[in-house]
């Protein structure tokens with residue numbers, strides 16, 4: 001299959017999210033879709049995959065104009081998309097989700113479906129238990145499920161919107177090998193939306209770049225079969241950044257603030273995890289300090305963070321926060337004393353779909369029982385300006401691009417917290433936005449907050465952490481000297497080599 005998009009336009013009110021996009025995607029090619037937050041990438045991909053109609057323009061498959069009326073029709077035409085935030089159904093099992101949405105979903109026998117599911121997962125080395133509930137899966141596994149579901153439906157073009165955020169390096173390798181195989185052996189078109197330029201350079205044959213709704217460039221990626229040198233990668237990255245932002249970004253290093261008194265301590269706590277043999281963990285966070293938690297997804301770091309915020313069970317040991325024992329306290333109690341937990345699942349836990357930005361502001365304002373809408377509205381506008389959010393106060397949260405949703409979430413953090421426990425705070429952000437968010441977070445450190453965060457981005461961990469704790473299968477190891485630790489070394493540590 002070959003695809004051509006002609007003169008695609010899409011407006012949301014005053015925003016011209018896609019402004020006359022013309023592009024072709026050829027069979028067997030892996031194409032990166034790049035651009036800063038809010039550039040129009042997801043919009044274009046949703047149009048191609050039938051999730052929303054274009055205002056104008058044409059989609060041609062093998063030189064024939066196609067008219068879609070929804071994602072099911074797009075899939076019938078061979079185009080399937082993995083959304084930025086997975087669309088699976090939480091209360092169902094893996095197998096039920098696999099069957100659901102299939103053309104012959106209701107007639108397909110469960111045993112047949114299960115056989116097909118395990119055949120596909122085995123082929124790609126995915127680890128999916130058919131009888132596990134979706135609610136118990138990691139982000140990576142939910143994405144794997146969505147991929148095999150679309151493949152089973154016979155798609156020939158697979159669109160992935162930021163598939164590598166929130167998954168481990170190992171899971172990423174498995175995914176990329178699967179995608180390469182699908183492009184090479186089956187001639188599939190793979191479209192990859194990503195902010196991770198290394199990933200794009202590694203995987204893609206070519207890229208197209210969007211900026212403010214316009215298509216601003218196309219570029220072939222250097223061939224990787226002979227091995228990419230770090231000089232080639234660095235040079236390609238620089239060229240991509242210039243295309244994305246219209247300028248070169250300066251590199252700056254992070255400021256370090258004086259480390260103050262202990263704010264939070266985990267004293268030999270054993271957190272409850274049904275899947276892992278969690279070892280006792282001791283960790284003290286001081287005012288002004290940034291503590292990074294490294295590890296492959298599901299190595300215990302997520303559960304540890306939730307337990308610290310009193311959102312997960314602690315089997316033994318003690319937690320101290322702000323001078324008090326909080327082992328048996330609730331998150332609400334910690335929150336009132338200045339501890340804030342920021343969840344990775346933006347639209348599930350952090351933000352509330354259907355509510356506007358102003359309404360989100362109202363939720364975090366102090367005067368809950370009597371909302372002063374004028375004041376809340378003003379605060380919302382000033383947050384939008386301060387955090388450079390592309391969106392309006394009256395927009396509902398799901399109208400914003402993924403990166404802008406993340407900015408809203410960060411913007412809702414209080415100004416003077418004592419402790420921030422943040423799951424993947426820059427997940428889905430472009431390079432420039434991620435730096436901006438860290439500037440905001442470090443400003444809280446300067447005012448005395450301690451930060452505990454996790455990330456699958458090793459460079460982010462090494463750049464912003466004062467100390468790093470590596471999680472592997474429930475065991476924990478503190479990196480002796482972060483400043484002397486390379487990304488490569490950290491990569492080995494998260495693989496359990498300690």
Ligand SMILES: Nc1ncnc2c1ncn2[C@@H]1O[C@H](COP(=O)(O)OP(=O)(O)OP(=O)(O)O)[C@@H](O)[C@H]1O
Nearest residue numbers: 012017037038039040041042043399400401402403
């Ligand atoms: N349903 C919607 N209603 C209103 N505005 C929307 C809607 N969807 C997208 N937009 C706006 O269109 C613009 C492009 O959004 P889009 O989601 O395509 O960006 P993106 O390139 O995917 O960004 P990100 O990297 O942050 O995910 C943004 O300004 C966004 O706020």
Ligand SMILES: [Mg+2]
Nearest residue numbers: 042084401402
């Ligand atoms: Mg997007």
